[in-house]
Amino acid sequence: MSSDGPSHNEFDFEFLGNTTGEPYSVQTNVYVNGVGNREQRLNLWFDPTKDFHTYSIFWNQRQVV
Known part of the structure; x- marks a missing residue:
């Protein structure tokens, strides 16, 4: 999810692959x-x-869960 413009707001939610035997992970980032x-x-x-x-x-307005 992202807004337009130079002062954009964005929430990233990504599943990351793994190598055999390693746990899957999820990566988040907030702008x-x-x-x-x-x-x-x-x-x-x-x-x-x-x-x-x-x-x-x-x-x-205060949190992302």
Whole structure:
């Protein structure tokens, strides 16, 4: 999700591949007024390729969960 313009706001949510035996991970980053540097990488406790999953993002003026 991203807004237009030089002071854009954006939320990135990416699944990252792995090498055999390594955990899958998801990487997030948030840009506010064009500034990012909020990148986080989390190892998943499940294999996202083995089944259908539903993901939700909750956000408001104070937080993104």
